[in-house]
Amino acid sequence: MTQILVIIQNKPTQFDVPLYQRIAQEHPFKLIVYYTQTYSNTVFDENYDPEIGRSPDWDHLKNAKYDRRDLTAAETKNAQLVAKKIIADQPDLVILSGYYPRLHAKLAMILKLKGIPIGLRSDNTIPHSELSGFKGLLKRTLLRYWLRLYDYWHPVGTLAREYLETISGITKPTFYFPYNVDNDWFAKTSSTYRDRRNEIRQTFDIPSNAYVVLGIMKWHPREDPLTLVKAFAQLHQQLPNTFLILVGDGILRSDIEKEIEPFKNAVVLPGYVAYSELSKFYGISDVFVHPAVNEPWGVSVNEALACGLPVITSDGVGSRIDLIQEGQNGFVFPQQDIQALTNCLIKIVQSPELSEEFCQKSLKPWSYQTTISEFCSITTVRN
Structure with missing residues (x-):
């Protein structure tokens, strides 16, 4: 008998939707995804991001096909009704992404x-949570x-x-x-662009x-692009051929433009680009830097490694624990430490042993x- 998995999350994401589409194509089990904040009104727009003041251009999601069910604004105010719809699906497991909005918490209860088995998807971490006082x-x-x-869990x-x-x-x-x-x-498309790197x-x-x-990154204090810009300024002074x-945009644009003025001929600001264009920039680059001060995960680290790039992250990026192998596929520096990031950049320029193949294998x-x-393993445990 086919197992049924229901996932409840607030909005589609650039990384989850391709996974859901793959599950729908391979059909290892039946997947149903409920979205709780995709209705459009004065409060919500499906993927509006307040940190960039717009909806991201996730053009790769437009033709995604999977069992997607978007709740109306009225339905999101009636947890009993939504629960009834979910129970009618006869799920073997319901995974709720977080306990916010409140509807997620009500549905869990x-x-x-x-008697429906429930799981919690969580990206909360102790370093990124306010737990004092x-x-x-x-x-x-x-x-x-x-x-x-x-x-x-x-x-x-x-x-x-x-x-x-x-x-x-x-x-x-x-x-x-x-x-x-x-x-x-990412590996395939970036390789195609790498073949045309010089052009x-x-x-x-x-x-x-x-x-x-x-x-x-978003040009927002949380992702801290200015630390990268200032560290690059020091790198460029020592190694002019850098x-x-x-890539990106946001509220720090004027600060960034002012900071790069002395070496603006060595900086490219493409603006905000569509998701399908990202692999082009990974393909023509040599190292990727994620300097965020408060990032529970950081999917751009996954993207860069998939494209074969070594990665430098701050210790404010949660994915460093699982993805970065110090000195093998990248380095980690203390957040907002400009000199430490500069040192990492110099070190990585001088580290040809950080190969594309190893980055992808990691x-x-x-x-x-x-x-x-992992999803299929749950069935084994339950049985």
Whole structure:
């Protein structure tokens, strides 16, 4: 008998939808995805991102085909009705992505009372959570019991698992549900662009023999592009044949433009680009940097490694724990430490042993196939 998995999350994401489409095509089990915040009104627009002031251009999702069910605004206010619809699907497991909006928490309680197995997908980590003071104590106390409600935990990575175990004080059957990306697609498309690297670099006035540093991020204090810009300035002083490509946009644009003025001929600002265009920039670059100060995961690290690029991240990026092998596929620096990032950049320029092949192999445990295998493993445990 075919197993039925229901996933409840607020909105589609650039990394989850290709996974859902693959499951629909391969059909290892039946998948149904409910979205709770995709209705459009003055409050919500399906993928509106307040940090960039617009909806991201996830053009690769337009023709995705899987069993997608979008709740209306009225339905999101009626947890009993939504639970009834989910129960009618006869799911073997319902995975809820977080406990916000409140509907997710209400559904967890209702489904639990109805005897439906429930799992929690979580990206919360202790370093990225406010757990100090009276409010922090109250939060820890409430969560200690709330996290025990679920039958299964589905953390996105090691730090998220540590959060669940530390806050709850117990362990539960755990199956990872990471923020993976389509590794094969990134590897294939970036390789195609890499074959045309010199030609594409010419369009940006980048010499074929230059060493190119890449940043793809929101120009927002949380992702801290200015630390990368300032570290590159120091790198460029020591190694003039270096260029910076900084993809993105946001509220820090004027600050960034002012900062790069002395060396603007060595910086390319393509603006915000469509998702399908990202692999072009990975393909023509030599190293990727993610300097965020508060990033529970950071899927751009997955993307860069899938494209064969070594990666430098700050210690504010959660995925570093699972994805970065220091000195083998990248380096980690203390967040907002400009000199430390500069040192990492110099070190990586001088580290030809960080091969494209090893970067891609290091990502093998973090793939859509391993996520599907995790889902299938739940059936084995339950039986």
